[in-house]
Amino acid sequence: MVEPRHAQGAAVDNFFADHPVAVIFSVLAVVHALTIVLGVPWVVFVKKESQATVAWVFTITFLPLLGILLFTLFGYNYVYRPIKRRRRLQVGRSRWQYSLPEHLRRGQHRERTFDTWNHLGKLAVKLGSFPVSAGNRVQLYHETARAFADMFQAMEQAERHIHLEYFIVRADRTGSRLLELLTRKARAGVEVRLLYDAVGSLSLHTSFIRPLRQAGGHCVPFLTINPLRRRMQVNLRNHRKITVIDGRVAFTGGINIGDEYLGRDPHFGYWRDELLRLEGPAVACLQMVFAEDWEFASGEVLRSAAYFPPLEPAGDALVQIVDSGPDQTKNANRDLIFAAITLARRRVWIATPYFVPDAGLQDALRLAARLGADVRILLPSIADHWLAYFARQTYVDELLDEGVQFYEYLPGMMHSKMMLVDDAWGYVGSVNLDNRSLRLNFEVNCVLHSAAELAELQSAFENDFAKSKQIDPTTFRQRPFATRLAAQVARLFAPLL
Structure with a gap:
C-alpha cells in the first residue's frame, strides 16, 4: 500500500x-x-x-x-585591458605608435640597428618592447637621499606637467612632502597626474590627496578592489615606479614614495635602492608607458605633442625601455632576463629583494655557473615579507650546490632591482626575481647597453658585495628543523610570491 x-x-x-x-x-x-x-x-x-x-x-x-x-x-589572472591588447595585436598601426618618433615605436624592425650584446636589443623588440634608443644621458643613484633630492628638485622646475606612477605612496612625512609640492605646482598651472596602485597604496585615503585634487591635480588608483566592477583583480598589481617631467626628464627604478625608502623606518634602518635619471629620446618611451596605464585607469588619452615633445640627444648612452605585465602573451622582462643568463660566459650579478625564480630561471642560473660564469645573487638580510623570505631559502639551498654564490646585505634593507651580465648588458628597474614580478605584475626596466653606465653598475655591485656576507653552504644547511620546515611550506605558495 x-x-x-x-x-x-x-x-x-x-x-x-x-x-x-x-x-x-x-x-x-x-x-x-x-x-x-x-x-x-x-x-x-x-x-x-x-x-x-x-x-x-x-x-x-x-x-x-x-x-x-x-x-x-x-x-585567475585575467585583466580586461582592451587598450593594450588591441595595441599589441595591431603593432605599428595603433594611434599610440605615432606619438613617438618612428625609430622608437614598438615592434619596428626597420629602424637603425644598434650593435647590442648578443643582439638582446633586437630580442626585446621582438618581445614587444621599445627599440634601443641612442643619445641619452643616464645618471645612476645608489643613495636614496640624493635620488629623492634630485627628483624633487626636477619636479620643482616643472613648467608643463608632472606624471607619477608608483606602486606605493605613503601618507607619511615623505608622502606629505610630495603632495605639498604637487599641490603647489598644480595651483601654479602645471598639469599633475598621480597614478598609484590600489593595493600597494591601500592606506592612501581620499582625505590625504583631496588638497591636490582641489588644486586641479588628478589622482587615480590602478585596478581598484571593487567586486561590482568588471576589472576587479586583487592579484595583478602595477609595480612600476615612474616619474616624467615635461616629457623631457624621467626617473625610474626600485624606489617608492615613503619614509622607509629614506631609512626612516627603525625596523629596516638604512635602505639600499637603485634609481636612475634619464634625459634624451628614451624619455618618450617611459612617457608612453605612463600614458597607456593612465588611459586604462582614468580613460583620459594623452597623445598630443605637449606630452611627447621633440627630444634632442642629451648624451651618449644606449638604453632600452622594457615594460611587461600579465597582458602580454610572453613576459618580455622574464624572457629577456632568461636569455641574458643563458648567454653569459663571465659573470651574472643580480640584486633582488625577493628570490623565487621559476624552473626555467633556476636552470639558466645553474647552467651559467656550470659553464664557469661568476654567478652571484645579492639578497637582503632583513625580511619585509616573511613568506617570500622563507620560500627563497629552498631555492638558495638547491643552487648553492651548483656553484651559485649568495650574499646577504648587512647595513640595512636591500631593495635594489638590478642586473649585470658579462659587463655588456644590465638593467635597473622594478622587476624582482619572483613569480609576482615576472608573471603577475605590471613592471618596467631600463636596460643599459653602454660601457660607461655598465661600469658604474659594476662598481655599485662591488660596493654592495663588500658590505655583504656570503652565505656559507655548510652553515646554511645547519638551520633549525623548524626553519627548514617553514621554508618548504612557504615554497608551496611560490606561484603567488
Whole structure:
C-alpha cells in the first residue's frame, strides 16, 4: 500500500529534524563534490604552469569554497585591458605608435640597428618592447637621499606637467612632502597626474590627496578592489615606479614614495635602492608607458605633442625601455632576463629583494655557473615579507650546490632591482626575481647597453658585495628543523610570491 504524499513529506521533515548533523554533512559533501567537479577543470584550463596548477587543485580539493574564492581573487589572472591588447595585436598601426618618433615605436624592425650584446636589443623588440634608443644621458643613484633630492628638485622646475606612477605612496612625512609640492605646482598651472596602485597604496585615503585634487591635480588608483566592477583583480598589481617631467626628464627604478625608502623606518634602518635619471629620446618611451596605464585607469588619452615633445640627444648612452605585465602573451622582462643568463660566459650579478625564480630561471642560473660564469645573487638580510623570505631559502639551498654564490646585505634593507651580465648588458628597474614580478605584475626596466653606465653598475655591485656576507653552504644547511620546515611550506605558495 502506497503511503499518502503528505505522509511521505512528513517523514522527510521528521528525518531532517531528527538528523540535522547528517543533513548538514550531506549538503557539504554535495557542495564539495560540485566544487571539485567544476573548480578543478577551471584551474587546469586557466593555469599554464604545472606547479601553480597543482597548488591550486590541492587548495580547492581540501578547502573547496575558500579555495574557489582564493582562486578567483588571486589565481585567475585575467585583466580586461582592451587598450593594450588591441595595441599589441595591431603593432605599428595603433594611434599610440605615432606619438613617438618612428625609430622608437614598438615592434619596428626597420629602424637603425644598434650593435647590442648578443643582439638582446633586437630580442626585446621582438618581445614587444621599445627599440634601443641612442643619445641619452643616464645618471645612476645608489643613495636614496640624493635620488629623492634630485627628483624633487626636477619636479620643482616643472613648467608643463608632472606624471607619477608608483606602486606605493605613503601618507607619511615623505608622502606629505610630495603632495605639498604637487599641490603647489598644480595651483601654479602645471598639469599633475598621480597614478598609484590600489593595493600597494591601500592606506592612501581620499582625505590625504583631496588638497591636490582641489588644486586641479588628478589622482587615480590602478585596478581598484571593487567586486561590482568588471576589472576587479586583487592579484595583478602595477609595480612600476615612474616619474616624467615635461616629457623631457624621467626617473625610474626600485624606489617608492615613503619614509622607509629614506631609512626612516627603525625596523629596516638604512635602505639600499637603485634609481636612475634619464634625459634624451628614451624619455618618450617611459612617457608612453605612463600614458597607456593612465588611459586604462582614468580613460583620459594623452597623445598630443605637449606630452611627447621633440627630444634632442642629451648624451651618449644606449638604453632600452622594457615594460611587461600579465597582458602580454610572453613576459618580455622574464624572457629577456632568461636569455641574458643563458648567454653569459663571465659573470651574472643580480640584486633582488625577493628570490623565487621559476624552473626555467633556476636552470639558466645553474647552467651559467656550470659553464664557469661568476654567478652571484645579492639578497637582503632583513625580511619585509616573511613568506617570500622563507620560500627563497629552498631555492638558495638547491643552487648553492651548483656553484651559485649568495650574499646577504648587512647595513640595512636591500631593495635594489638590478642586473649585470658579462659587463655588456644590465638593467635597473622594478622587476624582482619572483613569480609576482615576472608573471603577475605590471613592471618596467631600463636596460643599459653602454660601457660607461655598465661600469658604474659594476662598481655599485662591488660596493654592495663588500658590505655583504656570503652565505656559507655548510652553515646554511645547519638551520633549525623548524626553519627548514617553514621554508618548504612557504615554497608551496611560490606561484603567488
